[in-house]
Amino acid sequence: MKIGFIGAGKMAQAIISGLDKEKFEVYISSRDFEKTRIIAKNLGVNQAKDNIELAKFVDIVIMSVKPQVMPKVLSEVKDYLEGKLMLSIAAGLTLENLADLTSKQLEIVRIMPNINATIKESTTAICPNELVIDTNLEIAKEIFSSIGQIFQIEEKDFSTFSAIAGSSPAFIYIFIDALSRAGVLHGMPKDLATEIVASTVSASANMLAQSGENPWSLVDKVSSPGGTTVEGIVSLEENRFVASVIDAVTKTIEKDKRL
Numbered sequence: 634m635k636i637g638f639i640g641a642g643k644m645a646q647a648i649i650s651g652l653d654k655e656k657f658e659v660y661i662s663s664r665d666f667e668k669t670r671i672i673a674k675n676l677g678v679n680q681a682k683d684n685i686e687l688a689k690f691v692d693i694v695i696m697s698v699k700p701q702v703m704p705k706v707l708s709e710v711k712d713y714l715e716g717k718l719m720l721s722i723a724a725g726l727t728l729e730n731l732a733d734l735t736s737k738q739l740e741i742v743r744i745m746p747n748i749n750a751t752i753k754e755s756t757t758a759i760c761p762n763e764l765v766i767d768t769n770l771e772i773a774k775e776i777f778s779s780i781g782q783i784f785q786i787e788e789k790d791f792s793t794f795s796a797i798a799g800s801s802p803a804f805i806y807i808f809i810d811a812l813s814r815a816g817v818l819h820g821m822p823k824d825l826a827t828e829i830v831a832s833t834v835s836a837s838a839n840m841l842a843q844s845g846e847n848p849w850s851l852v853d854k855v856s857s858p859g860g861t862t863v864e865g866i867v868s869l870e871e872n873r874f875v876a877s878v879i880d881a882v883t884k885t886i887e888k889d890k891r892l
């Protein structure tokens with residue numbers, strides 16, 4: 634099966650590097666032919682001459698350009714998408730927006746992956762329009778299951794998913810960096826502190842999943858009465874940690890809805 638990515642930036646490269654190249658024949662096209670040639674070579678995939686050649690040639694097109702560029706690129710390729718399946722990973726663009734920019738007859742699946750696709754651990758939302766036939770939905774699910782865990786969700790929840798799974802790796806990296814910087818403040822080398830924190834964050838997420846407990850009950854298990862952890866928790870509360878995180882997510886959702 635031939636899959637074509639229009640846009641070969643950070644996210645397309647993350648998805649492609651996780652994909653099984655034996656199963657999917659991958660083509661890419663992007664703005665800068667020379668840069669794209671190097672990307673194609675590094676990823677071990679094929680390069681199309683331009684967006685139109687790619688759209689003509691492949692069975693499935695994955696739109697991977699920035700939301701602001703989507704209208705221009707879709708107007709270029711829409712006449713070549715008839716009878717094909719189009720997937721879009723663009724933040725903020727609804728299935729209705731995407732049909733308005735292409736065709737009301739086109740099978741479209743809206744997708745929201747995250748950067749962890751690079752290591753086949755994306756957390757990906759998926760939502761088809763009403764035209765998508767079952768076999769094509771299964772193909773879309775197969776592509777994104779091969780690079781992580783998928784959640785088929787209602788489109789009304791896409792902006793929220795985009796914030797808590799699409800953008801949240803950035804928030805989590807900031808948290809990891811803050812913890813390791815604190816280690817540096819207290820005399821530890823940065824690389825060592827970061828390795829320690831990354832291991833702890835990863836194991837804490839696994840612990841949550843495997844124990845079946847809710848986060849607060851695990852917080853209570855870590856906090857000994859009169860002990861050290863509760864001092865830190867009170868300080869986080871004094872500095873509005875939870876409220877700050879919720880504000881950040883709300884701001885992210887609002888921006889997604891404005892795109």
Ligand SMILES: NC(=O)C1=CN([C@@H]2O[C@H](COP(=O)(O)OP(=O)(O)OC[C@H]3O[C@@H](n4cnc5c(N)ncnc54)[C@H](O)[C@@H]3O)[C@@H](O)[C@H]2O)C=CC1
Nearest residue numbers: 640641642643644663664697698699700722723724746748
């Ligand atoms: N970066 C992330 O973690 C995530 C990004 N997304 C979505 O993925 C999409 C791409 O984002 P990134 O990869 O981060 O951006 P990026 O800026 O790294 O990549 C955009 C790509 O589009 C190409 N491009 C620009 N104009 C073009 C044109 N006219 N024709 C063909 N290609 C063109 C650029 O050359 C570049 O390769 C966005 O819509 C974003 O909302 C979704 C989930 C996560």
Ligand SMILES: O=C(O)[C@@H]1CCC=N1
Nearest residue numbers: 724795796799800801
């Ligand atoms: O920052 C962005 O717009 C994209 C959407 C989700 C993650 N990155």
